[in-house]
Amino acid sequence: MKTISRRKILKALGAGGALSSLGIAGCASQGVMSGKAAAKVVVVGGGFGGATCAKYLKRFDSNLEVTLVEQSRQYTTCPGSNWVLGGLRSMDDITHGYGDLNSRYGVKVVHDTVTAIEPGQRRVVLAGGQSLSYDRLVVSPGIDFRWDAIEGYDASVAEKIPHAWKAGPQTRLLYDQLRAMRDGGTVIIAPPGNPFRCPPGPYERTSMIAHYLKTHKPRSKILVLDTKDAFSKKGLFEAGWAALYPGMIEWVPGSSGGKVERVDAATNTVYAQSGMDRHKGDVINIIPPQQAGQLAQIAGLTNDTGWCPVNQQTFESSIHPGIHVIGDSSIAGAMPKSGHSANSQAKMTAAAIVAMLKDLPVISPSHVNTCYSLIGPDYGITVAAVYRLGDDGAIAGVKGAGGVSPTDVPHQFRTQEARYAEGWYASITQDSFR
């Protein structure tokens, strides 16, 4: 029923992008909408980027017709998923619906899968058979894994040895394995090289697993086999580990045999240094190298890096005009791939689209990112940055601003940042999904 009626509406309104744009420009200047076709923006992907963009498109211009396409009815956030592993939160606490985007802001939410994007026709085709025409399209497809990067580790092996880098059933699998592990066991965590989703994430995960083990299985160890020789907030994490979990965590940098090259799922063993080093784990968490989400690849929005080049002012694709790529999939200068970055990019893109549809100048973007990590329940740290568009067209951090939490501070400072980490989660999920 719904599908048919929407199709009819689309047919009735199907005047083509240029005409619709003219229509909305006329409406905007007169402030009258009745009887005229609203400009249509379709947003694909209901994570932090897509949900925020759909909401802020309607906030910036309530006359727009905004449709959010997301296959799942609920979204489990990656932020907070390490807190679940540590026993601080439940899965329900980090799972959000889309009802408010519709009831509060008038976003049409369609739960379906996009099978094709037709940039020439300005149309998105859905698995259910429906197609949606657009004046502007926003895609926020997150990440996909490079399953060919580590020998012996692919999507089917991940059902036994989780990545847990997309939150949901994978988080639960790792959670269950940790709970089933014997005291005195070894947990192996293998973070990827840059760039990847949530740079401090693997080390917050290490911390939260350490918190669980210290509380319940104190004779256990964590071995972090890293592809890299450095990582986000390294000094702060290592100081926190020494303070809270002395002797429990061993971090091996890539140049000293940390890079995992092969996984043998049958024996729960990982290999490094061309097979010279082998490590057996009771629980193994492989976080594979990543690339832009599958939809971005299907739609031809990626370049040879595997990520999506965009105009970093508007996030419009450098490959397909009319399509904006935001969030982890995009190449966004100095911004890390994070939920907070995606939220910020979503707002700047929404403002840019509203201006572009009205033929108004795009306001120069300003971005913020704050990554909170919990080392313990009362021990929080941050890295923050403010970003602007540079003269070279790339997003760059404002010099003198941002940076990591200070080192020589009383414990009260860490406790306060832990409380604010919880506050950040409450706020950003409200700002993105409600």
Next chain:
Amino acid sequence: MKPLFPTRYHLSGAALAVLLTVSPLAQAEISRGAVMASTCFACHGTDGKSTGAIPSIYGIPADSLIATMKAFREDLRAATVMNRHAKGYTDEEIVHIANYLSNIK
């Protein structure tokens, strides 16, 4: 408390009266203040209305917001992360953001 800047308060009142008749969300053009302030909302909640431990920042007189941001920026006021953020904004940008936030009811 005595108003320190009566002229400013008077102007804010006038601006507010205009905003009461036209919702800030339905304006034809998006102001620079609206765009820049939206980046505050990830931590402070949409419209600066926090649902968690981070303070709300809406409806505060613009002068207070400006003075607070500048104090963070100059490290004259203690903070966890706000002094690192405040250093990313010019005087003019702080005024744009403060004016927008102060008018949110």
